[in-house]
Amino acid sequence: MQFLAYILRQTGKNLRQTWGTQVMTLLTVTLSVLLFAFFFLIYTNMLRASARLGDDVRLIVYLDQEVAEQMRPGLEKKIRDFGPVEKIVFVSRTEAFARLSAQLGKEKDVLNDLGPDFLPPSIEVYPLKTLNDLTKISQFSDFLLTLPHAAKVQSGSDWLRRFGYFTNLLRAVVLLSGGLLIISMTFIVSYTLRLTVLSRQGELEILRLLGATSAYIRLPLLLEGMLQGFLGSSLGLAALYFLYQYIASRFSGPGFLKLFDFAFFPPELTASILLAGIVLCTVGSLFSIRRFIRI
Amino acid sequence: MPRDASTDKPLVELVNVTKIYPPDVVAVEDVSLRIYKGEILFLTGMSGAGKTTLIKLICCLETPTRGLIEVAGRDLSRISSAGIQRMRQKIGVAYQDFRLLDKQTVLQNIAMAMEVTYTSTKVIRARVDELLALLNLSDKRDKLAGELSRGEQQRVALARAAANGPSLLLADEPTGNLDPTATELVINLFRHLNEKNGSTIVVATHDPSIYADTEHRVMALNKGQLSAHPNRSPRQIELFEA
Numbered sequence: 001m002q003f004l005a006y007i008l009r010q011t012g013k014n015l016r017q018t019w020g021t022q023v024m025t026l027l028t029v030t031l032s033v034l035l036f037a038f039f040f041l042i043y044t045n046m047l048r049a050s051a052r053l054g055d056d057v058r059l060i061v062y063l064d065q066e067v068a069e070q071m072r073p074g075l076e077k078k079i080r081d082f083g084p085v086e087k088i089v090f091v092s093r094t095e096a097f098a099r100l101s102a103q104l105g106k107e108k109d110v111l112n113d114l115g116p117d118f119l120p121p122s123i124e125v126y127p128l129k130t131l132n133d134l135t136k137i138s139q140f141s142d143f144l145l146t147l148p149h150a151a152k153v154q155s156g157s158d159w160l161r162r163f164g165y166f167t168n169l170l171r172a173v174v175l176l177s178g179g180l181l182i183i184s185m186t187f188i189v190s191y192t193l194r195l196t197v198l199s200r201q202g203e204l205e206i207l208r209l210l211g212a213t214s215a216y217i218r219l220p221l222l223l224e225g226m227l228q229g230f231l232g233s234s235l236g237l238a239a240l241y242f243l244y245q246y247i248a249s250r251f252s253g254p255g256f257l258k259l260f261d262f263a264f265f266p267p268e269l270t271a272s273i274l275l276a277g278i279v280l281c282t283v284g285s286l287f288s289i290r291r292f293i294r295i
Numbered sequence: 296m297p298r299d300a301s302t303d304k305p306l307v308e309l310v311n312v313t314k315i316y317p318p319d320v321v322a323v324e325d326v327s328l329r330i331y332k333g334e335i336l337f338l339t340g341m342s343g344a345g346k347t348t349l350i351k352l353i354c355c356l357e358t359p360t361r362g363l364i365e366v367a368g369r370d371l372s373r374i375s376s377a378g379i380q381r382m383r384q385k386i387g388v389a390y391q392d393f394r395l396l397d398k399q400t401v402l403q404n405i406a407m408a409m410e411v412t413y414t415s416t417k418v419i420r421a422r423v424d425e426l427l428a429l430l431n432l433s434d435k436r437d438k439l440a441g442e443l444s445r446g447e448q449q450r451v452a453l454a455r456a457a458a459n460g461p462s463l464l465l466a467d468e469p470t471g472n473l474d475p476t477a478t479e480l481v482i483n484l485f486r487h488l489n490e491k492n493g494s495t496i497v498v499a500t501h502d503p504s505i506y507a508d509t510e511h512r513v514m515a516l517n518k519g520q521l522s523a524h525p526n527r528s529p530r531q532i533e534l535f536e537a
Binding site: 002003005006202203205206207208209210211212213214216 | 356376384390395396407410414
C-alpha cells in the first residue's frame with residue numbers, strides 16, 4: 001500500500017515538474033490518435049459499405065429485342081448453369097416503361113409523347129450474396145454478354161472497382177497514419193521522459209546512494225508513460241466521437257452518411273485503440289528508462 | 296559502549312584492500328581492518344590520506360583494485376546491483392559534500408532515506424522531528440536545504456544518514472563545518488544511535504576534538520596505509536591489537 005502511494009505521489013511530482021512538456025506531449029498523443037482513428041473510422045465504414053454494396057449486386061442485361069415467352073426457361077437455365085443465382089427477372093419494354101413512369105411520379109407527363117419502344121427490354125440477374133468478388137462479377141458479366149440478343153451488361157462492377165480502389169487508398173492512409181501514430185507516440189513519450197530524467201538527475205543519483213531499488217525509481221516513470229497513453233488516447237477518441245456526432249447531426253438527411261450508414265467504432269474496437277495507445281506510450285517510456293537510467 | 300572485539304563477529308571486514316585510481320594514484324594500500332557490530336571507530340588522517348576512499352569502498356561507491364571487502368559476511372564483489380541497493384538501505388552515509396537537494400526542504404531531504412524503504416508518512420514525520428530535535432534543527436524543518444548554512448547542511452546530511460536507524464553509519468568529516476556546540480550534538484547523535492539501535496559507526500575525521508577523550512578505537516590513515524593512532528590510550532591499543 002505504501003509502495004503504491006509512493007509510486008502515485010512520485011508520478012504526480014514528475015508530471016508537475018515538467019508540466020509544460022507533459023501538456024505538449026499529451027496534445028501530440030491526442031492529435032496522433034485523432035488522426036489515426038479518423039482515417040480508421042472512415043476506412044471501417046467504407047469496408048462495411050463495400051460489403052453491403054457487394055450484397056446488393058444486380059446485373060442487368062439489356063437486349064436488342066424482346067425475349068419470347070417460350071425462350072425464357074432456356075435462357076434462365078443457361079444463366080443458372082453458369083453461376084449461383086437468387087432470381088432472374090425478365091423485363092419487357094412495356095414493364096420498363098411502367099417502372100420509369102412510376103419512378104417519375106408526378107413528372108410522368110414527360111413520357112406522354114413517348115411510347116415504350118425507346119426503352120430496351122432487359123433481364124435482371126440477382127446473383128447469390130456469395131458472389132461478392134469483383135473478378136467473379138466481371139466474369140459473370142462477360143458471360144451474360146454472350147447471351148442471344150444481349151446488347152450491353154450493366155453490372156456496376158466498374159463502380160465497385162473504383163470503390164475498391166478508393167478503399168485500398170484509404171487502407172494505405174490508415175497504415176501511414178498508424179505508422180505515424182507509432183513513431184510519434186513512442187518517440188515523443190520517450191523524449192518527454194528523457195526530460196523528466198534529466199530534470200531529476202541529481203535526485204535520482206541521491207536515491208541510488210540511499211538504496212532506492214530499480215522498481216522505486218523506474219515505476220513512476222513507467223506509469224507516467226502509461227498515463228500519457230491513457231489520457232492522450234482517451235482525449236483523441238473523445239474528440240473523434242464529438243466530431244462524428246457533429247457531422248452526423250449536421251448531415252443527417254438523405255445523403256452520404258445515410259447512404260453509407262456511417263457508424264462509430266464498436267466498444268471493443270474503441271477499447272483496443274485505447275489499449276494500443278497505452279501500450280505504445282509505455283514502450284516509449286521503457287526506451288528512455290532503459291537508456292538513461294542505470295541502477 | 297565499546298564492544299568486545301574478541302567475541303563479536305566483524306560487521307565489516309577488509310582484507311588486503313588496495314585502491315588505485317588511474318593512472319597510478321594509490322588511495323588505499325594493502326589495508327586490512329575488522330569493524331565489529333556495535334563499535335564506534337574513528338578513522339583519522341590528513342586530507343588525501345584515503346579516509347573518503349575507504350568509506351566509499353565500504354558502501355560500494357568504489358570497487359577495490361585488489362583485496363576483499365565483506366559487509367555482514369557478504370563479499371561485496373559478489374553482490375548483485377539489487378543486493379547492493381538493499382544493503383545501502385541499511386547503511387547510512389553522511390558524505391563530506393553532503394549531497395543534499397538544495398531545492399527541497401530539510402524534511403524532504405531527510406525523508407528520502409526512509410521513502411526508499413517505503414516507510415509510512417506518519418513514521419517519517421515523527422522520525423524527522425526526533426532527529427531534528429537531537430541536532431537542534433527543529434526550526435529548519437521546512438526551510439530549503441540550499442538556504443541553510445554549511446554547518447546546518449552538514450547536520451541535515453547526518454540526520455538523513457541516521458534516519459533509518461542504520462546498522463552501519465559511515466560519516467565522512469561530520470564535524471568539518473561545525474562549532475563546538477554543534478559538534479557535541481553530533482557526538483551525542485552517534486552515541487544515541489550506538490546505544491539505542493546498536494548501530495556500528497565509522498567516523499572519518501581529521502578533527503582531534505571528537506576522538507581526543509574517546510575510549511573507542513582510533514585508527515590512522517597515512518598515505519593510504521592504516522595504523523593505530525600514535526596517541527592512543529592503553530584501551531585503544533588493546534582494541535587495535537584485537
